[in-house]
Amino acid sequence: MFFKGCPLRCQWCHNPESWKPLPEPGFRPSRCVRCGRCIEICPQNAVSLAETGPVTDPQKCTVCGECVTACAAGAREIIGRRxxxxxxxxxxxxxxxxxxxxxxxxxxxxxxxxxxxxxxxxxxxxxxxxxxxxxxxxxxxxxxxxxxxxxxxxxxxxxxxxxxxxxxxxxxxxxxxxxxxxxxxxxxxxxxxxxxxxxxxxxxxxxxxxxxxxxxxxxxxxxxxxxxxxxxxxxxxxxxxxxxxxxxxxxxxxxxxxxxxxxxxxxxxxxxxxxxxx
Ligand code: SF4
Ligand code: SF4
Incomplete structure (x- = not known):
């Protein structure tokens, strides 16, 4: 059972997704086909398109998960859950x-x-x-x-x-x-x-x-x-x-x-x- 949240910041960490003590959005660039669905569907306007692909603003994201459901390519995820x-x-x-x-x-x-x-x-x-x-x-x-x-x-x-x-x-x-x-x-x-x-x-x-x-x-x-x-x-x-x-x-x-x-x-x-x- 993996707890999310860590007081250390080891520079070689193999579980950096466990640093923050709250659920957070994740994105796999290699899977993204740049369809733009996540940008359209996000109720917070947290996703914008950059040269490298869609970028999520963590300050705006409420981790609602709507973009995860909308992404047919499986490029988006919510890491951690309560x-x-x-x-x-x-x-x-x-x-x-x-x-x-x-x-x-x-x-x-x-x-x-x-x-x-x-x-x-x-x-x-x-x-x-x-x-x-x-x-x-x-x-x-x-x-x-x-x-x-x-x-x-x-x-x-x-x-x-x-x-x-x-x-x-x-x-x-x-x-x-x-x-x-x-x-x-x-x-x-x-x-x-x-x-x-x-x-x-x-x-x-x-x-x-x-x-x-x-x-x-x-x-x-x-x-x-x-x-x-x-x-x-x-x-x-x-x-x-x-x-x-x-x-x-x-x-x-x-x-x-x-x-x-x-x-x-x-x-x-x-x-x-x-x-x-x-
Ligand atoms: S919905 Fe998925 S595949 Fe489409 S742009 Fe967003 S992350 Fe990429
Ligand atoms: S989890 Fe919700 S708020 Fe965050 S980027 Fe996806 S759709 Fe927007």
Missing amino acids: TTAAEVMAEARKDVVFYDQSGGGVTFSGGEPLMQPEFLLALLETCRTEGIRTAVDTTCYATPEVIQRVAPVADLFLCDIKHMNRERHEEYTGVGNGRILENIAALARAAKEVIIRVPIVPGFNDDRANLEATARFVQGLKTVRRIDILPYNRGGLEKAGRLTGRIDLMQAQTPSDSTMNGIAEFLRGYGFEVKIGG
């Missing part, structure tokens, strides 16, 4: 047989699920009551109070460590790492299970000094045994192009298998179980 805990649970229950067979469960991801703590807690509590296993995939950028409340309710936390240097973290994500590292340490003390996830972004955090600092920090947590390393995924660049608001993401190459294997071996040297991919 929902209720009851609706989300109805979706989650559809896969209960699968969870039972696989030992899996529901992962709450985003965006940042801790940005909507009451909603997340309601879902976690209901899952717990119904015996559905839960994981929270989080940046850990939240208040200590939120961390304390969610820690005992989820079965697993997947916590990102993006960079150990505060300035570099802030430069590439928009926030420092102090609160994040404190929250990870608090979860390691209070939660049932924590797995650390490190996105490997070439040129940002793949140098030995940072990997060593990461490994030493995780060693200090005592209860954490596993680190997942996730190769940078260029898919975010295409997704960013579909959004109305301009998002400038960094350009990097996806690390090779041999690079990922080398980093995995390096971290295993510190005694961790290391998995490549999530």
Whole structure:
């Protein structure tokens, strides 16, 4: 389950459509045949024609969805929707047989699920009551109070460590790492299970000094045994192009298998179980 809204702005983000905490219009230029239907039908006059095709003014758009219905080419979409805990649970229950067979469960991801703590807690509590296993995939950028409340309710936390240097973290994500590292340490003390996830972004955090600092920090947590390393995924660049608001993401190459294997071996040297991919 992907929550919309995130307090970070990671320059390598592969889900930039989850940055804003509200539904928003999206547009796939490659599908547009420039028929002009969206311009004609928009009740807010939010769509105009530019040289590159139709352009939507996010200030005027009320996300009514009329242009989506009118676009026969499937070029327009509304990204995200308002929902209720009851609706989300109805979706989650559809896969209960699968969870039972696989030992899996529901992962709450985003965006940042801790940005909507009451909603997340309601879902976690209901899952717990119904015996559905839960994981929270989080940046850990939240208040200590939120961390304390969610820690005992989820079965697993997947916590990102993006960079150990505060300035570099802030430069590439928009926030420092102090609160994040404190929250990870608090979860390691209070939660049932924590797995650390490190996105490997070439040129940002793949140098030995940072990997060593990461490994030493995780060693200090005592209860954490596993680190997942996730190769940078260029898919975010295409997704960013579909959004109305301009998002400038960094350009990097996806690390090779041999690079990922080398980093995995390096971290295993510190005694961790290391998995490549999530
Ligand atoms: S209705 Fe669809 S295909 Fe036609 S101009 Fe608008 S986005 Fe393009
Ligand atoms: S979602 Fe509604 S308001 Fe927004 S561009 Fe489409 S038709 Fe216009």
